[in-house]
Amino acid sequence: MARLGRLRLGRDRRRTLYALIAAVALFVVGELVHPGFAGLDSVEAILTIASFVGLVAAGQTFVVLIGGIDLSVPWVLNGAAILLVTLSLGEDGRALYALLLTLGMGAGIGLLNGVGVAFLDVPAVVITLAMNGIMEGLTLGLSGGLTCAACASYAPPIVQRAVHEPILGVPAELFLWLAVIVIVSFVLGRTRFGRHTYAIGNNARASYLAGVGVRFTTVLLYALSGLFSALAGILLVGFGGQASLGMGTPYLFQSIAAVVIGGVYILGGRGSYLGAAAGAASLTALVSVLLAMNMPDYGRSIIYGVVILVLLLLYGREEGEG
């Protein structure tokens, strides 16, 4: 048992390391292609972009670890961004109320996803897909296609500062992400809840028989995923100032890609958030390198897919050796 445990950790750490090495290598390549790419400002900017993917990937990691998936990311994120600006009207005084309600909305939607998966036995793909449609319809309908008067509001200054304000010369957003990395890693690696999560991912039935609250844990994990999507939406609107329609769309693909690159096993039970975070960083670095090379949109889209396939094949091979 102990040996097995060490082996698993070894493989997870190795993959996290691969993702980190890939990120560093991409920065080096970027510097060669476009001098100044690996400069401090540039690295900070790229990591800030990566942090939004990383936050969504945190939620995605939670559900992928139990063999699930969250396809409701795009419109939970988008809905959260619009909800925040319309509730706060760009005023700091209303920011706390707006933040709590928006995060509550995200967690609530995630909770519904979890109830569908855990209690109604609906496949995760279907329930989160349907929920994405529901959120899209509600977001578009209630905001009149983003034509409502309050929709043009800016994010409250305090939220904007939470993203941009430099602390020791580094944007606050990066400290936020670091905090999330530490907390999520701690929760997954060191708490009962985390161990239950891995147990369910490895064998839900055995976990149930061993006394793990499978349904309760599942619901909680989906709620966390919704919460992180909403958090990413809030910070993204703080980053850009205003909300827009479709701003959440890229994050579905990118969050799943980050999770896969980071070595989280898509059928659950193996992987770490540090890996997914490293995956987010290397994915964003890759996009930035391609941008620096003036690669057109379609080329980036193709390379995205190819990179994921290559990694999947490499990891699959490693699986066979172990």
Added chain:
Amino acid sequence: MPPELAARRERRPFAAHLVSQNIGLLLVFALLAAAVILYCVFFWIRQQSLPGNFELTSTVNNTMPLAMAAIGQTIVVLTRGLDLSVGGIIDLTNALAAVHIQDNVGSMLGWTALVLLVGAALGLVNGLLVGVGRLQPIVVTLATLSIFQGLAIRVLPQPGGAIPPSYTAALVDPNNPWALLYLALCVLLWLAFRRSALGVAIFAIGNDEGAARANGIKVVQGKVIAYTLSGVFAAAGGLFLAATATAGDATSGNGFTLSSIVAVVLGGVNLFGGRGSAVGAIAGAFVTTMIVNILFFSEIDPLYQSFYEGLFLIIAVVAGAVIGRLLRRRR
């Protein structure tokens, strides 16, 4: 986490057996009937008449691309897989059709065949990665989706191109619902496929891959063929989409990934594999179109469209599960 106890199945009356075996199919046709009736009611309120040939034709023509994509998706879902690249294949084939098809019979036939072949090749890539590469269908097809979408934009950077009117007339006659003939052909093909060795293999793989392998079914080959067929049907969807729109757009297929899954689920195909019918998926595709039609006539803001689609999807899945459970309990 369904309890595995359901396996102890006793004999029951033939009618009850038939009902419980085809519960998904019955549900989707009930749903379709309800949707049609609701549509007629709203239509009557607005127009003081019943919908006629024109409404039928436009409904059929608008449903054709989705129906095609849903048939392909069904075959993959039956193997317990999922094809998220359907949207990308439709994007790419739609773009190819719009760029290349000229107004003469040779070009039309040639490019139709070629586009279907391209679809088969794209599906083959998915199938090889899933079957031979033993990778997870969701991530594989998510990755190829991105690749196919990129290729589509490479082929047709801006919406445009043109589809000759005669091609449109051949596929989706705007005056009469002749397109139903293609669907009838698909249903016949499906019935033959269902009873063929390949069909049986695909159902077996979805039900229990290990048992299928142990019984000498070529699992890898079955999966590769399933994804290839999905690619062919998605390509057919791309052709129908181009014919209805009379022009190409390299992003117009994106929505079909999700809506094909919606159609399949509404159609009673079990996402855990091994159970379902392309006939149900076609009906599911029509339900999806009818929902849009009903929303249009009930004066509900079209912005809410996705909301109702999502809601109906959840209701259909939960209702299917609950009714299935009740039937099993009654025995």
